[in-house]
Amino acid sequence: GLLCGFAVCNELPSLAFLAFVALVGTFKFPKQTIFVYLPCAALPILLLLASNQVAMGQWRPAYSEFGSPWYTYEGSHWRIFDGMIRRGIDWARYNGESRATYTFHLLLGHHGFFSLTPVFLLTLVALARTPFYQHSSKSWGFLALTTVIVGAVVIVFYIFKSDNYGGFAVGPRWLMWVAPIFLLTAVPVIEGMAKSKTGRLIALVLLIFAVLAANYPGWNAWRHPWIYDAMLDSGWPGY
Template sequence: MNGSRTTVYVLLAVTALAAITGRIAHVELLFEPSFYPTPGGSQWPATRPTPMPTLSSNDRSRWCAVRALVDEGTWVIGRRDSALASKGNQYGDTGIVFEDGWKTVDKVLKPGTGEFYSSKPPLLTVAVAAEYWLLKNLLGWRITTHTNHVVRTVLFTFNVVPFALFLWMLKVLLERYAASDWTKLFVFAAACHGTFINTFCITLNNHTLGAFTALAAIFPLLNRPANEKLLFGRLPVPEPPAAWGIALSGLFAGLTASLELPGLALAAGIFTILVIRSPIKTLALYLPLALAPLVLQQVINYIAIGQWEPVYAKVESEWYRYPGSHWFVAQGQIKHGIDWAWQHESRLAYAFHLLIGHHGLFSLTPIWLLAFAGMIVA
């Protein structure tokens, strides 16, 4: 490999990883006046909020469950008891999820029990809880008293370290397949600085890990010597992976699907390719390892809420739509915010914003426009 090109790879990777690490080291939820422009929208806090390194309902929902698991030995993050209702607490809600700095709309209320749970899939929560348990028992860090220490350490472990491995895998594949130095460095630079991976790395989420495991799933398939066949007359076709490669591909494909539902399509696609080329190894290695994370997630889900159906599948039920819920809409009520865009926008407007508008795939990550054009040209 060209020495100068290696230097550029290293510089790009170091700047990306250092920038993310620096942001994690100073991450904190900020309140800005411009975020509260209209009556009926979010209100400016009446008192000084607790400084927190968590940024939104998404990550706080998981952190609530992590804290409940390790500190209290339960999946329950809050409780509703009408006997405790008061002027300032209409429904008698108590628990972690109602504390300052821990509040989230991403919670559900189990009917008949008065117990609140995180609405997030539980596998990632258990993995994070395992690290928090170690930090608590080895270093004495409690998430309530050492919040910054715990959160920032976990973010580094689950976002920065996998991102470094992601960039290494990408570099290996670029060296194997890309035809020119410009192509190799352009794609690598885009991966380092041109996507929302960097942005999401400063918060606990499933999307960054999903991106990392997706590449890890296809890496064993592509990092193989090419045979004499050419796909579409120009693309080298790699040899079938070894048994260990098929096993790793299955494991990471299953993890991708457990982190991101669209990852099921990736897992199915890889399975189709492998079962044609190596049917016995695929059925013996890929399939069981791909199913393992999915089965484990469902088992944990049952342990958590006593049901096999995932919590997020209950979005139209009373689990989500209970009195006082963010997701509860009274007859004739108009709500504001991105969750309620359908109340204000036509389907055409919604599609516009989905693609090139305020939450647009191409407006937020314009590199995909070049990628799309490149696929057509190629």
Template sequence: MKDASEKGIPIAGVYTLLIVIALSVVSGRIATVISREGDTPFLSANDRSRWCTIAALVENGTYQIDPFLERRGIKQNRRPWATIDLVRHRGRDGQLHYYSSKPPLLPTIYAGVYWCVSRTMGMWLSDHPIYVGRVILWLVNVPTLLVFLLCTILALDRVTHSVWAKCFLAASVCFGTMLLPFSVALNNHLPAAASAAVVLFIFVRSLQVPTGHRWWLLAGLAGGFTAANELPALSMTVFWGGLLLLVQRRALPAYSAGVLVVAAAFFATNWIAHQSLRPPYTHRGDGALITTLDQAEPTDDQLRSALVAEDLASEQSQIETGPSRDPRRTRVVVDGKQQFGLIRNADGVSQLRHWDDWYDYPSSYWVDGKRRGVDVGEPSRLVYFANMTVGHYGIFSLTPIWLLMPIGFLGLLSSRSTELRLLLAVIALATVVCAVFYLLRPEIDRNYGGVSVCFRWMLWFAPLWLFAIAGPAEWLSDRPWGRWLAYVLLAASVTSMSISLDGPWQSPWLYRFWQYLGWLAP
């Protein structure tokens, strides 16, 4: 296959055309995106959780989302802002409040966009959710998608020579992954993938063009932002640092500085929102020990005495007790605003602890008996692994172009440059680390990412896996049967993606098909 200059093919024009089409498809979907009930552009509890935070920050100056949860829509019995992705804990005012369970950094950034929109248009999101919501969604998602598309394509262009491979990979970037469906709703996966693409491009570019500290600072900001949006991606952030230590040591200080800036912002927004450095979704257990009681079932007076002794209540305080989602734990509420946990031990004594299970609150969805479908969790790790790879949520079954990825990792033994072989090794290692991380999660967390069109927790790998398939695509381009095989894989991936363009928060088409066949319970 002759290269682009020999054939006279304007490859930059092909790239531009594909990117314009992809952005236009997403823009059209955003322009018409609407909830099932027709009163908001919010498609699920997942994105509603972030929308609540964005609105609360700009309209009320707080991360507390209580007022939005009860707002009524077109139908009076409908609460279009309600979400199950929330936590409850004591706020700065001493009262119990609801908050989004999502890390607050990304919604805080998006709230800045909303602030500009509200000042320009003179409209509140809560009053005009469809109109203002679509404007904000376009302003944050389309530029982010553009960054992903542009950086990934430019990185792949630098490591491929065949025109056919370049075009195949560019088409795969634009239409072969599940990122387009995720571009029509507010989520953390699109910015994570875009950030990973930025680091990939800067690293690949540095192998051919002298790269200054500003570029590496940008790479650090992008690497840190990837981890801020996908916590397990912290492994790749660290691996990028290790890779630079091996091949671009002078870049490491600037890269590290960028990561530290994002880390500071991540922990600062967590502290401002929750008075905790830990993200809200990590608060799911028992808090620090207050005292030990000799009774397995202490009375309210005994509880009062213990709390008064620790200066956590007064003699006049009202003490209420009730069940929690943990059978061994009793909820203790003081004056309706402070919570503690009474843990019964088998030896006839009990422990009084601070409350740290933010998912345990009245009407919580995250208790046994209320969770439904995939949210119940998969008991078998073997079944979970099968479904997350080749099953109904399968990485390979829903996006068949990823079948070339393991072959690409064999490029570790190819004649490519040492730096590129090391990069492939790092991507392979991060893939295994993250897959094992999700596989070893407790049963309640083995839910495939909930109701979504794919195994979304590893979607941020898209630019890195596309880099991994560049080698196989180049090899297939020289063989007629290889090109036809690639066409089939790309066609199947694009078909799978297009089925999901209604929005990311629906079960994968394979899951729904298996339900239709009766293989899965409805």
């Protein structure tokens, strides 16, 4: 509960994960969920809200109010006037990128969750096989369901509520926090691949590209992904 609450403090959409765990826990372990999980989850969130009240005079976090005066004050990077020309990834939608194109690049393109970390494709394989997979642990079904629901909620949320891929970052910054869930869900497929040389080779290649994306460039995470830079070098005009 404490960790789920702390996750919400860092990424507001992780509230979907906190709520899903609470919902399942209420049915399976009602007393523990109500008297332990929920109070522990509430503690860091209340501290966050209290610190906002002390610092800014309001309970609501400023980063939940994009477009408000907290972002559009005089001299702000985010302040735009009619007819103003702005360039760079922060202005992708402003410069005409469609939602369909944004969705593609968020998942499979220059900031793609799956193109930059292709090992997550194994997660999709695992989820597709779930109805036919007899796993020894009863927790597998819960993990798969968690991945589907939380992953879908977060991805859809950011497709419609964001337009800059998280800004200058080596990947889709909005989606990075779901990586542990996706990796755990891929374990059954990885175990199967480990039984053959071909499977191990494929897994290794996928992992190499994931490591490349995570460490490019290694000295500063606040840079564009390698796919984005490769597209620019190939003549793509960028934003």
